Amino acid sequence: MTASRNAAATRLRELIGGRAIVFVGLMGAGKTAIGRKVAQMLEIPFIDSDHEIETVSRMSVPELFESYGEPEFRSLERRVIARLLEEGGRVISTGGGAFTNEETRGAVKRGGVSVWLKADLDVLMERVMKNRHRPLLQNADPRAVMQRLMRERYPLYAEADIVVASRDEPKEVIADEALAAIAAYLENERLGAG
Structure with a gap:
């Protein structure tokens, strides 16, 4: 890591404090890959x-x-994310439906900085079709399912603090853009509070 990048990472860790950086978005948006890269660049834990x-x-x-259906899964997901947020100081990638839960959105707002990795349909489909084990895509027309999820979830994802375009670029490029957006958001927040 270069000296300037190291200094930027140190400053960003100071601005974040005990909060978590929480990546949200649809399956295939890159939440895990980008989240892991951001955590590595900031030298903080990734979950x-x-x-x-x-x-x-x-x-x-x-x-x-x-075994239990989507409602029970979402309930467990909500509890796990709440606990991870309480532990703070980390990067969290969430499942595609997590941020659609009002309670989870509130918990993220209080204990984290949310980053929506927004991708278009073609990018998402190219990525998710590599893993056909996704429960919500066990369907004759996965593209139609993805379009429906975009209609339902994009208005909720839009409540995230930051939006970063996820597209066909190396993950380092998207991670750098995410870090810059997070830094700008936190600096603005600090200035607004001061």
Whole structure:
């Protein structure tokens, strides 16, 4: 890491304080890949909420959906994310439906800085079709499902603090853009408070 990049990362960690950086967006937006890269650049822990849910439940996300249904999965997801936010000082990537829960959005607002990785339909489809085990895409027309999810969820994702375009670029480029946007948001927040 260069000296200037190291200084920028140190400043950003100071601005974040005990809060979490929370990546939200649809499946395939790059929340895990970009979140992991941002955490690495800031030298803070990274947690994928879906992996944490799987660890806690000792079941995969598809198994949870199949055994208990989406409402029970969302309830567990809400509790896990609330706990991760309380632990603070980390980067969290969330499942695509997490931020649609009003309680979770409120918890993220209080304990984190939310970053919506916004991607267009073609980018999302190219990425998600590589992993057909996603419960919500177990359907004859996954593209139609994704379009419906975009209509339903994009207005809620728009409540995030920051929007970063996720597109066909190296993850380092998107991570740099996310860091710059987070830094600008936190500096504005600090100036507004002062």
